[in-house]
Amino acid sequence: LINCCSTCLTNCTLGNLIKKKAIHAGAACLGSVNLKGRSCLTLKDFSSDEIKKLLWVSGDLKHRIKHEKQYLPLLQGKSIAMIFEKRSTRTRMSTETGFSLLGGHPCFLTSQDIHLGVNESWSSLDSVMLSWLVYKHSTLEELDREASIPIINGLSDLYHPIQILADFLTLQEHYGSLNGLTVSWIGDGNNVLHSFMMTAAKLGVHLKVATPKGYEPDKGVTEEAHRLAKQHGTQLILTSDPMEAARDSNVLVTDTWVSMGQEEEKKKRLKDFHGYQISMQTGSVAKSDWTFLHCLPRKMEEVDDQVFYSSRSLVFSEAENRKWTIMGLIVSLLTDYTPQIPMLKF
Structure with missing residues (x-):
C-alpha cells in the first residue's frame, strides 16, 4: 500500500507538472497571437488560436472592469462609426457602452444619416474612423477591400x-x-x-x-x-x-x-x-x-x-457577454493588449 501510494503520488506530481507546462505553453502561444489591424467579417477567416485569443481578451476585460472595478482607457482618442441598415438593440447598446467604457467615442449612424457608395465614397470615412457596418455581406467585403482601417461585421445576411x-x-x-x-x-x-x-x-x-x-x-x-x-x-x-x-x-x-424583412413569409x-x-x-x-x-x-x-x-x-x-466580446474584439483589432488573467480553459 505504501509503495502504491508513493507511486501514485509521484505520477500525480509528474502529471501536474506536465499539465502546468502545457498550460503555460498554451498561454505563451496565444499571447503571441496579434490581431491588430485585422478586420472581422466572418470567423471563417480566423484560426483556432485567434478565436481563443479573442475569447481570452474578452474574459480578461470582463474580469478587470466588472469584477475588479478597474478603468481601462484602452481606446482613448479613438472613434467608431456604427452604420446600421437594420435596427438592433443588443448590437447597438453593447457597442456604444463598451466602446465608451474603454475611453473611446462611438458614433451611431443610420442609412438616413449617410449614404455610403452614393453621396459618400468608401474612402471618405476611411482615414478618420473605425467602421461598424450592418450591410449585405458582399457590401462589407467591398468596403473591406477599399478600407485601410479595421471593418467589423455587426451582422450581415451571411454571418453574425x-x-x-x-x-x-x-x-x-x-x-x-x-x-x-x-x-x-x-x-x-x-x-x-x-x-x-x-x-x-x-x-x-x-x-x-x-x-x-x-x-x-x-x-x-x-x-x-x-x-x-x-x-x-x-x-x-x-x-x-x-x-x-x-x-x-x-x-x-x-x-x-421570421427575421426583419421576412414578415410576408x-x-x-x-x-x-x-x-x-x-x-x-x-x-x-x-x-x-x-x-x-x-x-x-x-x-x-x-x-x-x-x-x-x-x-x-x-x-x-x-x-451581457455581447458587450464583453465586442469590447474584446475591438481592443484586439486596435491595440496590442495582453490579457492579465490566466488563459481560459478551452
Whole structure:
C-alpha cells in the first residue's frame, strides 16, 4: 500500500507538472497571437488560436472592469462609426457602452444619416474612423477591400460573428471548458448558424443542426464546415429532425424563425417550422447538464416559457457577454493588449 501510494503520488506530481507546462505553453502561444489591424467579417477567416485569443481578451476585460472595478482607457482618442441598415438593440447598446467604457467615442449612424457608395465614397470615412457596418455581406467585403482601417461585421445576411463570440464565452464560463461539448442548433439555416458552423470545430465543439427542408444552411458554408470538422476531428451532423439533433447534446440553440424583412413569409414559415419549438420535451433526450441559448429577441413559438425562464437558460448571461466580446474584439483589432488573467480553459 505504501509503495502504491508513493507511486501514485509521484505520477500525480509528474502529471501536474506536465499539465502546468502545457498550460503555460498554451498561454505563451496565444499571447503571441496579434490581431491588430485585422478586420472581422466572418470567423471563417480566423484560426483556432485567434478565436481563443479573442475569447481570452474578452474574459480578461470582463474580469478587470466588472469584477475588479478597474478603468481601462484602452481606446482613448479613438472613434467608431456604427452604420446600421437594420435596427438592433443588443448590437447597438453593447457597442456604444463598451466602446465608451474603454475611453473611446462611438458614433451611431443610420442609412438616413449617410449614404455610403452614393453621396459618400468608401474612402471618405476611411482615414478618420473605425467602421461598424450592418450591410449585405458582399457590401462589407467591398468596403473591406477599399478600407485601410479595421471593418467589423455587426451582422450581415451571411454571418453574425460577434454573436458567436458571446455564445462561446458564455458556454466557456458555464461549463469551464469548450472542448468536447455538443451544440445543437434547432431552427432556421441563417447567419447565426453559419457563424456557429465556421467556429465550433475550431474550438473542439461538435455541432448538430436541425432545419426544416428548404431552410438548410448555405451550401458553400456547409461544405467549409464539413472540411473544418474533418480537420479538427469533430462531428457535424445535419438533419431535419429536431429530436435527433437534440439527442445527447449539451446545448440547445435556436433563433428567430421570421427575421426583419421576412414578415410576408411569416404564415408559411410558422407552418414549416411546426415541431421545432424547444421545450422540456426536446431537452429530455439531451444530456443531463443541457443548457439553452437564444440571441434574442425571442418569440414564444421558438422556445416555451418553461425553458426560456428556467435555470437551464443562459440567454441573459449570453446577452451581457455581447458587450464583453465586442469590447474584446475591438481592443484586439486596435491595440496590442495582453490579457492579465490566466488563459481560459478551452
